[in-house]
Amino acid sequence: MTPELKGFLLVASLKILVAFSLVNVGVIMVIWAERRVSAFLQDRLGPNRVGPLGLLQSLADGVKNFTKEETYPAEADPVVFVLAPVLSFIPAMLAAAVIPFGSPLPGFDMTLPIIGQIVYSGEIPMMIADLPIGFLFILAITSLGVYGIVMAGWSSNNKYAFLGSLRGSAQMVSYEIAMGMGLVALMILVGNVTLTEAIARQQESTWFIFPLFIGFFLFAVSSLAETNRLPFDLPETESELVTGFHTEYSSMKFSMFFMAEYANMITASAMMATLFFGGWDIPFTTWDEGPASYLRFFATFGVFLAKTWMFMLTFIWIRWTLPRFRFDQLMQLGWKFMIPLALGYIMLIATTVWVLDTRGVEFGIVYSLILFAVNLPLTYVLFSILDRGKVLGGSQHKRVKVSA
Amino acid sequence: MKTEYIALLMLMGLVVITALGMLVGSHFLSARRPTKVKSTPYESGIPVLGGTRERFSVKFYLVAMLFIVFDIETVFMIPWGVSFRQLGLFGLIEMLVFVLILLVGFIYVWKRGALEWD
Numbered sequence: 099m100t101p102e103l104k105g106f107l108l109v110a111s112l113k114i115l116v117a118f119s120l121v122n123v124g125v126i127m128v129i130w131a132e133r134r135v136s137a138f139l140q141d142r143l144g145p146n147r148v149g150p151l152g153l154l155q156s157l158a159d160g161v162k163n164f165t166k167e168e169t170y171p172a173e174a175d176p177v178v179f180v181l182a183p184v185l186s187f188i189p190a191m192l193a194a195a196v197i198p199f200g201s202p203l204p205g206f207d208m209t210l211p212i213i214g215q216i217v218y219s220g221e222i223p224m225m226i227a228d229l230p231i232g233f234l235f236i237l238a239i240t241s242l243g244v245y246g247i248v249m250a251g252w253s254s255n256n257k258y259a260f261l262g263s264l265r266g267s268a269q270m271v272s273y274e275i276a277m278g279m280g281l282v283a284l285m286i287l288v289g290n291v292t293l294t295e296a297i298a299r300q301q302e303s304t305w306f307i308f309p310l311f312i313g314f315f316l317f318a319v320s321s322l323a324e325t326n327r328l329p330f331d332l333p334e335t336e337s338e339l340v341t342g343f344h345t346e347y348s349s350m351k352f353s354m355f356f357m358a359e360y361a362n363m364i365t366a367s368a369m370m371a372t373l374f375f376g377g378w379d380i381p382f383t384t385w386d387e388g389p390a391s392y393l394r395f396f397a398t399f400g401v402f403l404a405k406t407w408m409f410m411l412t413f414i415w416i417r418w419t420l421p422r423f424r425f426d427q428l429m430q431l432g433w434k435f436m437i438p439l440a441l442g443y444i445m446l447i448a449t450t451v452w453v454l455d456t457r458g459v460e461f462g463i464v465y466s467l468i469l470f471a472v473n474l475p476l477t478y479v480l481f482s483i484l485d486r487g488k489v490l491g492g493s494q495h496k497r498v499k500v501s502a
Numbered sequence: 503m504k505t506e507y508i509a510l511l512m513l514m515g516l517v518v519i520t521a522l523g524m525l526v527g528s529h530f531l532s533a534r535r536p537t538k539v540k541s542t543p544y545e546s547g548i549p550v551l552g553g554t555r556e557r558f559s560v561k562f563y564l565v566a567m568l569f570i571v572f573d574i575e576t577v578f579m580i581p582w583g584v585s586f587r588q589l590g591l592f593g594l595i596e597m598l599v600f601v602l603i604l605l606v607g608f609i610y611v612w613k614r615g616a617l618e619w620d
């Protein structure tokens with residue numbers, strides 16, 4: 099083995115261990131946070147007995163689930179039934195691999211006693227795999243999660259699970275289109291699909307929340323739908339389908355679905371933070387664009403965590419604020435509103451970018467603010483349409499002629 | 503760049519091992535006392551009525567078919583979006599034509615009632 103390969107393997111395994119435990123600890127923390135925050139919002143206490151502030155509650159629940167009895171419903175398809183949580187868990191845990199969680203670290207060249215010389219030339223990008231396909235990888239991997247839901251619902255031989263999985267698959271594929279199209283506007287500005295490049299472009303100008311405000315709206319709403327969170331948690335509506343597609347699951351198989359759901363939420367939050375809020379970029383400073391150092395890594399890492407947690411808390415807050423959509427409203431929002439909006443938005447951004455480029459405006463803060471100014475009137479139109487219920491009226495709101 | 507995929511494969515290995523470990527671990531640690539009632543599908547406590555795998559609304563098939571069409575449009579748009587600033591006016595007009603053709607299909611689907619759910 100060459101010293102370079104040794105260095106790469108060492109760095110890769112360290113990064114994997116750190117990032118994987120980060121996601122898992124994040125899942126435990128966000129489950130705890132969800133229970134505590136929802137308790138706070140409903141004026142109760144929530145879990146506060148296991149460990150300080152109840153922090154170890156999710157861990158205790160995990161241990162408990164290991165020892166719980168596994169039940170298999172009669173006439174279930176055993177192979178598919180066991181495979182479904184695995185196919186839900188694996189993509190959820192893999193998706194975060196391309197998200198940079200801090201600024202790069204400096205490379206090294208050193209000699210260790212047993213291993214020998216190890217070299218890592220250049221800066222070490224702080225993500226598990228610096229793939230050239232960037233966030234297309236996340237889009238591809240997270241959409242595999244729908245297989246887990248479909249298989250769980252089909253194999254359970256339970257009517258609730260079956261209906262939940264049907265709804266879940268229809269919902270996830272519908273909002274995937276709006277999500278992908280919303281990101282095309284971002285690709286126009288970035289000119290690349292890697293998240294590193296997206297962060298660099300945001301450091302050059304402003305955070306993309308300003309020039310791509312509607313794009314962020316599209317992405318945020320579709321992520322709520324993709325992660326099956328309220329107000330779009332139709333696959334597991336407690337009040338009508340018990341727990342939806344995982345009604346028949348018990349023991350660790352249920353835990354895997356649960357962990358996958360929260361891992362998806364972490365990925366979605368990290369994506370929003372990275373694509374629209376500058377990722378690990380520290381606002382109002384240029385210090386974090388300097389040469390790689392350990393101090394800089396830890397500072398940017400903290401900023402990235404703070405931004406991601408802000409979105410996760412927003413997810414929880416939304417859950418206890420908005421009522422659930424009806425299924426026809428959900429599909430109408432996706433197909434009749436989000437998709438035409440995304441198509442029109444792509445053309446609007448493309449035209450504006452073309453005009454700005456031919457006028458010779460340099461890419462920077464002014465460029466971003468002009469795009470933001472283009473976004474504002476559209477935002478007004480958008481919310482006035484949404485507010486009047488013209489798109490989301492649904493069947494109940496249609497005028498029925500009453501004969502005398 | 504190709505070596506980066508090795509890191510991804512390593513992560514995949516770790517995740518698969520974790521997933522299988524959780525399945526196998528709970529399989530051996532858990533108690534197992536199956537009874538006939540326990541294995542009946544859960545229907546809020548009442549005896550099971552009819553089968554599960556019956557016919558369901560054709561709308562779900564329709565959504566799946568429309569998804570394939572529109573997702574392919576998205577896939578076409580991604581390389582265009584990435585290279586848009588090099589393409590300039592040519593790219594803008596090309597995509598405008600593409601979106602207009604797409605819009606005709608979209609309006610047709612809408613008017614035929616494929617997007618209605620009642």
